Amino acid sequence: MKLNIFANQEQLHEAAAQTIIELLRQKPDAVLGLATGGTPVGIYEALAAAVRRGEVSFARATTFNLDEYVGLPPGHPETYRFYMEQHLFRHIDIPPEQTHIPDGNAPELERECERYERLLETAGRIDLMLLGLGHNGHIGFNEPGRVLHSRTHVAVLHPQTRKANARFFRTPEEVPTRAITMGLGSILKARTILLVVKGADKADIVHRALTGPLTTECPASLLQLHPHLVVMLDEEAATKIKRAASG
Numbered sequence: 248m249k250l251n252i253f254a255n256q257e258q259l260h261e262a263a264a265q266t267i268i269e270l271l272r273q274k275p276d277a278v279l280g281l282a283t284g285g286t287p288v289g290i291y292e293a294l295a296a297a298v299r300r301g302e303v304s305f306a307r308a309t310t311f312n313l314d315e316y317v318g319l320p321p322g323h324p325e326t327y328r329f330y331m332e333q334h335l336f337r338h339i340d341i342p343p344e345q346t347h348i349p350d351g352n353a354p355e356l357e358r359e360c361e362r363y364e365r366l367l368e369t370a371g372r373i374d375l376m377l378l379g380l381g382h383n384g385h386i387g388f389n390e391p392g393r394v395l396h397s398r399t400h401v402a403v404l405h406p407q408t409r410k411a412n413a414r415f416f417r418t419p420e421e422v423p424t425r426a427i428t429m430g431l432g433s434i435l436k437a438r439t440i441l442l443v444v445k446g447a448d449k450a451d452i453v454h455r456a457l458t459g460p461l462t463t464e465c466p467a468s469l470l471q472l473h474p475h476l477v478v479m480l481d482e483e484a485a486t487k488i489k490r491a492a493s494g
């Protein structure tokens with residue numbers, strides 16, 4: 248594992264964006280795994296700025312998002328498709344047909360999961376998978392519990408996740424109860440995983456995920472198995488890991 252700690256979020260966003268930019272320069276047709284949520288917004292801003300300055304192109308890249316809510320109407324501002332358009336896709340030069348997000352309105356969700364998994368297989372391995380970390384240790388919507396799934400599947404959102412995401416909705420009841428998410432196996436197949444974690448409220452969980460036992464109760468702990476895991480933390484998220492390392 249390669250651990251990088253940044254003095255502030257701006258530096259972290261730039262560094263994470265730079266990792267993606269360098270990959271695209273070396274491999275213009277790279278396959279990228281992308282995440283939503285609060286964590287990547289600044290990274291996407293930095294990528295959009297780099298495209299505007301002509302420093303990088305996504306014209307030949309392919310992207311796969313980790314997850315999508317089930318049942319939100321198409322175009323709903325909290326769908327992850329909307330989020331991706333708003334924060335990244337409309338600002339970069341990627342052709343829409345090269346961007347993939349599960350369809351949370353598919354008539355048969357199981358078939359949609361299979362379709363997504365097949366698309367992933369057809370694209371070859373994800374070169375770089377960008378991940379955030381949930382307060383409960385989830386990755387995508389792979390929630391803590393007795394079992395984890397390897398492949399893309401329909402997940403029931405953990406109450407803590409619905410509570411955390413309620414800040415984006417008018418009322419907590421509006422937060423969907425299910426989502427389609429890549430499984431841990433689909434995620435771990437990526438050549439490189441870039442885990443980005445920010446904020447004091449994640450210091451405990453990132454410490455547990457990266458130094459604790461591998462357990463389904465903390466899905467992110469399985470990332471310890473990955474041979475090319477790059478972790479980027481801001482100072483606040485790193486406090487517990489640094490304390491543990493120094494004493």
Ligand code: PGA
Nearest residue numbers: 284285286379380381387
């Ligand atoms: P956040 O979510 O980036 O909004 O904190 C991360 C996650 O829940 O995976």
